[in-house]
Amino acid sequence: MTVIDNNILRNEAEIRFRIDRFRQAGEQIALPEIALFEMTKHPTAWPDTTRRSLQLIAQCPDALVMTHSTKRMGLAEENTGEPTRSVISEQSTARVRAILRDISAGSGDEIDALFRAVAFYRDEMDYEGHARNSHDMLSRLAKLAEPSLHPKYVNQISKELAASDRSSFRRLLVQALPASQHRDAMVRRSVPFWIAQRLTDVPSVSTLFAMAVGAIAFEWTIRRGVATARPERVGNDIIDIEYAIAGIWIGGFVSNDTKSRARYQDLQVLGSAIWPDHASWLMRADAIEPR
Incomplete structure (x- = not known):
């Protein structure tokens, strides 16, 4: 598994390579939740920006996993005394994969799905x-x-x-x-x-x-x-x-x-x-x- 920067999502050669690696060897791509924050920071253009950023990886939704924000992980550590073992967010992964499937299918529902999925990040991360x-x-x-x-x-x-x-x-x-x-x-x-x-x-x-x-x-x-x-x-x-x-x-x-x-x-x-x-x-x- 490899973490990719938000700026890689529109790099066709890299994303195709990563998708091939997943299909051949099961090696997934990880994207921090903060990437959704970056995609959606523009008050009006964010739906189009986000959709264009996710179009390539939408060809293979299961290749992508999302990682927790450091804020959430740090608070959990300080509450329990247990260092983080896994950074993967199952909830965010499921949510974003659903959006990717909408984008891939061209169902027309992806904008509504995008809005629902990123509303939390836009509000929390102002x-x-x-x-x-x-x-x-x-x-x-x-x-x-x-x-x-x-x-x-x-x-x-x-x-x-x-x-x-x-x-x-x-x-x-x-x-x-x-x-x-x-x-x-x-x-x-x-x-x-x-x-x-x-x-x-x-x-x-x-x-x-x-x-x-x-x-x-x-x-x-x-x-x-x-x-x-x-x-x-x-x-x-x-x-x-x-x-x-x-x-x-x-x-x-x-x-x-x-x-x-x-x-x-x-x-x-x-x-x-x-x-x-x-x-x-x-x-x-x-x-x-x-x-």
Whole structure:
């Protein structure tokens, strides 16, 4: 199974390849629930956008599975103390497959089905609110990160990032984002200590999400752009986390977005440093470009 980015859905060569893989070997395509959010964020054009995005995969609905949002998985972890085992959402998978069958059959009912299926995501994930909240959160984190960054070091890493070299940046993240920091942050949010400890002892969605947000905050600080960045751009960076975490759990990620693939790899490196006993699981599949 492989997670695909929303931008891959209209890539005919890649989707046909993935459908063939499913028919020959049963290997499915996974799509995070956040993809429905991306497809439906335009207030009026979303039905047509969504239908066009799903037309190719509608040729084989059973090839597609949907993954839970990190918010839902993280809340479940913090309520139970049990790290996420499966990221697959059976409810969302059944709902989207039904839409794909409508699209494939050309029944004329797909727009109504689309509306019913995505109403939840549009209401829960309010795009403008999501972008605004993401920008505010990263602005606060960037201010916290800034004192720990020496100007000379920042300039050097900034040059390396501009040259697509993330090695020094990743070493910084490993030093600056220890597991204990994520554990203590959960405790401050009233998560019981034993749960917070459990969720940082082994790979968990809660800790990976916190690491990913911290990494983005450091990158924005180093690039010195968060104060003037549009909320929508920052919101898109947070959306990248949804794909990265789903890809790590499932074992593979396909995207034509260089930045999204880099964020996936950042998390692999960070996770392997925090949980060396799980490094082989975290690093078992890379983020790749489509055909």
